Amino acid sequence: xxxxxxxxxxxxxxxxxxxxxxxxxxxxxxxxxxxxxxxxxxxxxxxxxxxxxxxxxxxxxxxxxxxxxxxxxxxxxxxxxxxxxxxxxxxxxxxxxxxxxxxxxxxxxxxxxxxxxxxxxxxxxxxxxxxxxxxxxxxxxxxxxxxxxxxxxxxxxxxxxxxxxxxxxxxxxxxxxxxxxxxxxxxxxxxxxxxxxxxxxxxxxxxxxxxxxxxxxxxxxxxxxxxxxxxxxxxxxxxxxxxxxxxxxxxxxxxxxxxxxxxxxxxxxxxxxxxxxxxxxxxxxxxxxxxxxxxxxxxxxxxxxxxx
Numbered sequence: 493x494x495x496x497x498x499x500x501x502x503x504x505x506x507x508x509x510x511x512x513x514x515x516x517x518x519x520x521x522x523x524x525x526x527x528x529x530x531x532x533x534x535x536x537x538x539x540x541x542x543x544x545x546x547x548x549x550x551x552x553x554x555x556x557x558x559x560x561x562x563x564x565x566x567x568x569x570x571x572x573x574x575x576x577x578x579x580x581x582x583x584x585x586x587x588x589x590x591x592x593x594x595x596x597x598x599x600x601x602x603x604x605x606x607x608x609x610x611x612x613x614x615x616x617x618x619x620x621x622x623x624x625x626x627x628x629x630x631x632x633x634x635x636x637x638x639x640x641x642x643x644x645x646x647x648x649x650x651x652x653x654x655x656x657x658x659x660x661x662x663x664x665x666x667x668x669x670x671x672x673x674x675x676x677x678x679x680x681x682x683x684x685x686x687x688x689x690x691x692x693x694x695x696x697x698x699x700x701x702x703x704x705x706x707x708x709x710x711x712x713x714x715x716x717x718x719x720x721x722x723x724x725x726x727x728x729x730x731x732x733x734x735x736x737x738x739x740x741x742x743x744x745x746x747x748x749x750x751x752x753x754x755x756x757x758x759x760x761x762x763x764x765x766x767x768x769x770x771x772x773x774x775x776x777x778x779x780x781x782x783x784x785x786x787x788x789x790x791x792x793x794x795x796x797x798x799x800x
Contacts (some may be wrong), residue, residue, distance in 0.1 A: 494522050495558055497646045497677030498543050502552035505538050514701040515552070520677045522645070525668060527688040528681040530698030530792050536681050537578070539698070540648055544575060548644065549749070571599050574644035578651040578681075579695035580635035584624030588615055588634055591623055591769055592641070609637040612667065614660070614790060628655035636664065647678045648669060665691045689784040697792040705791040709784055716790040718782035719754040724767055725776040726751060737770045738763070790791040 496519040505513040513535045520526045530536045541547040542554050545561025554561055582591050588610060596606040598776050613633040623631065632655045640649060647668075653661050668678055670690060682688050688695065689709050697705040697712075705712055717795040726734050731746045737754070745752040755763050760779070767774060 496520060496555070497522050497557060498525075498679070499555040500539070500542070500552065501555075502541060503539075503549045504551040505535075505542060505547065505549055511701050513542065513549075516703045517552075517703075518696060518700075518706065520646075522675045522677050523672050524694065525672050525678040525680065525692040527692040527695045528679055529683075529685070529688065529700065529788055530704075531673060531697060533700075533702045534698040534792065535701040536698050537650065540681065541678065542648060543646075544573065544648060545570070571642060572645040574639035574641065574647040575651050576635045576639040576649045578654075580631050582631065582634065584622060586623055587620055588623060588626070588630075589619040591634060592619075592637055595638040596641055598727075599731065601642045603639060609641050610634075612640070613637045618713060629657060629660060632656055633660060636667075640667065643674075644676055649679065650681045651682065653682065653684060654711065661687065663741060681688040685784045685788060693759050695784070695787070697788060699792050705787075709787065712784075712787045712791070713782050714757070716782075716787055717756065718759050718786050718790065720757055720782065721756065722753045722760070722763065722767070723778040724751045724753070724774055725749065725778075726773050727775060730773040734767070734770050734773045737773070737788065738766050 497756070498520040500516055500518045503513055503516045504511065511677060514792050516539065528536050528539065534641050538547065542549055543556055544621050545556070545566065548562070555678045557569040557572055559565045570721055586594070589606070592601060596603065607616070610619050614631055615630065615637065618626065618630060623634065626634065632652070636652060639649065652665060656664060659698055665687065668680075672678055680688065680692060694706065695712060696703060705715070707715065726749060731748050734751050735746050744754050753763065767777060
């Protein structure tokens, strides 16, 4: 089995009396895309800083690309890490090309690689323009270009799609898929849960500095025991008749044209059979599984308190 690109073991970090991260154990494999979710103040950014060597743990161990941040070999390891912070800031008087070449020198990437990165994010046409003339989305794409310079083995992205239009978001996720296929480990912190669910392999949910949940989206949905929604389109005036035929206790919304029902995953097959048994009343059936937003609300909501 390949060595993890990132391994955290019982990691803790406090700022004064405030515990930002408390006993987190987590690893990310080469080629894996991990989503890091959590409410504001959950500890996500601190966890990323620990992985990047931008702050030091008070307890536990951090190993990034086989090295302890700040230890022997760390300078070399850093060149294989790409990082896009939440707030991208560049010197406005520099051009896009000058900016990317500056980062290229830090990472040991040649000029050809810099031009390729600009082209990859759709900024080749604006490479000679001053960064101060860039829109927010263009600055975000420039930030992504510097993050993917040098074929990183670990890519850390903090709210990376802010300011991007739909086409740019699509291209961004296509790039992540290609990088992961080549073995790059990716950690993506985002509040855009629909993108996270479609574009990552596992989900880690932080709450009040602790790891509240970890697994694939499907695993977390099963663990949370979330309800499935079934929407049934009926003939005009048939909503009440269908609800009566199905039985009490499962319909959550009824009108003349539709019935909405909720049930557990285990109850779903039997309920669908009852719906189909209603005959001519039914025109269409839509099954809506719980989304990642519901999983997040179950495990990561800041307002939730620990059970006594």
